Amino acid sequence: MRPDEAALLEKHGIKPSAQRVAVAEFVLHTDAHPSADEVWSRVRERFPMVSRATVYNTLNLFVEKGLIRQLTLTGGRVVFDPNVEKHHHFIDEETGRIYDVPWEALRVSRVDDIDGFEVHAYQVVLRGKKRSRRRRT
Amino acid sequence: MRPDEAALLEKHGIKPSAQRVAVAEFVLHTDAHPSADEVWSRVRERFPMVSRATVYNTLNLFVEKGLIRQLTLTGGRVVFDPNVEKHHHFIDEETGRIYDVPWEALRVSRVDDIDGFEVHAYQVVLRGKKRSRRRRT
DNA sequence: TCTATCTTTAGACTTAGTCTAAGTAAATGC
DNA sequence: GCATTTACTTAGACTAAGTCTAAAGATAGA
Incomplete structure (x- = not known):
């Protein structure tokens, strides 16, 4: 759990749990515009017991708090973009x-x-x- | 089965079955940007035995033949637009x-x-x- | 009419996402 | 430091949107 990510979450009014930091470490540093399930499988590589619901909740929380944005541009795919x-x-x-x-x-x-x-x-x-x-x- | 719709379908290389014409009669004349399931339920009002697969196939066929366009603008919703x-x-x-x-x-x-x-x-x-x-x- | 091809059907299946109830962890009061 | 409340996470059930499949029905050509 990187202190810089934790601090960033706190700055946005989010309590930095281990799971949330793991999601943040991936989703805030990618330009690949991943879907929620792509984020889930990437986070699971380093954190195998994380549940799908947590990843979805976390991503929605990040969107709500303005850390990332949700995009739907094509084919009904919902993806996330750390460029706000x-x-x-x-x-x-x-x-x-x-x-x-x-x-x-x-x-x-x-x-x-x-x-x-x-x-x-x-x-x-x-x-x-x-x-x-x-x-x- | 309106002859004008049937002719339009044929002009686009689509064999005009009763089901296809029923879909066309709704989706080509709406500006409500309906989803596939919305089209399905509207078509069923006048054609209760039509199956979901047929409506989905027909909409995809219409898109492929350039009669309508598929849009994904928001919240992962896929909708159709007769304005091409x-x-x-x-x-x-x-x-x-x-x-x-x-x-x-x-x-x-x-x-x-x-x-x-x-x-x-x-x-x-x-x-x-x-x-x-x-x-x- | 016979046959081949195309279309439609119901329902199984898949995928993305939400919800729920129970379990953990963390924060607060004392 | 311990009990209680609150917040977070979990697995799995559930839902919605969409695709696939196998069988049945319709259509067109010989």
Whole structure:
């Protein structure tokens, strides 16, 4: 149980149990946009007795306390994202993988101007193919 | 079995059975963004012996043939939209209802310019509160 | 009409997620 | 330090959404 993770949880008003810290250690440091069951199986590698209900409860608690966000972008899949700053998402149509796109990469105009709607938040969801970079996978 | 629906299905390469036409008659003329089970229960009102598998198969077939689109915008809910033209979506955070937003209502800049991604399609997903209009509900 | 193909059906199965009741652990009062 | 309350976790039952399967029914062509 890493002290830094425990402190972070406390800062968000969450009592840091061993299970919660184990979930935090994985879900706060991934950019893979895992589903709840993916988080569960990763946490179980190091913590085999953790129950599914605990992982689901913990993830929902983290969302409620603003540590992570829940996304549903494609195919009814619910995934979690530790990036809670404003950003957009790109979905690779071949692999289904989700990538974060920086907020500044796009500009959306006239958002406040839509007749009959009071917009609190928005994001652009892009779909396409990820280009293979030269040096990295 | 309305002849116009049957003709539309055939135009899209779909053999128009009674069940398929019944699904089409509902799902092609709604802006309520229904889930598959909602479509099933609506179709059953007029066609009580239709099976769930048929409705699911039919909806997937319609998606594949480009008659409707499948959306997953919120809470892991999969819904269907007969509007296959480019458009954006607004989600009422209080009711969960989804509204179509015309493509021209917003402009997104620099979409083709994102490093490492080849964008085939995109949409803006907006969240907020629907203002109550004066005269209509 | 016979046969091959396509479609539909009911129900079994799977997967994601929630709920419940019992057990543990941690915090509080004294 | 011990008892009591409160919070957390557990296993497993349950539910909802969706897929699969095997059999039956409908359709079209020879």
